[in-house]
Amino acid sequence: MSSSLEVQQILDQCMVSIEGARKAMAGDMNDAAMKLGAAAMMLASASHAVYKQAGQRPQAPTPPDTRGTG
Numbered sequence: 730m731s732s733s734l735e736v737q738q739i740l741d742q743c744m745v746s747i748e749g750a751r752k753a754m755a756g757d758m759n760d761a762a763m764k765l766g767a768a769a770m771m772l773a774s775a776s777h778a779v780y781k782q783a784g785q786r787p788q789a790p791t792p793p794d795t796r797g798t799g
Contacts, residue, residue: 732782733782736775736778736779739774739778742771743772746767746771749764750765750768
């Protein structure tokens with residue numbers, strides 16, 4: 730899973746899951762949570778594929794600088 734097409738397909742599936750979760754949110758919170766969980770896993774998979782394709786290892790996000798400027 731390293732081609733741009735595969736990454737785009739994963740992201741498209743993720744968006745479908747997010748849309749399904751949005752629609753389910755009003756009536757069934759459990760179903761919405763399942764759909765959002767699936768979308769989160771798909772995003773992680775797409776992120777991994779992008780980093781693999783770029784030849785880099787994924788890194789944890791850098792925390793924002795909370796120091797004052799004054």
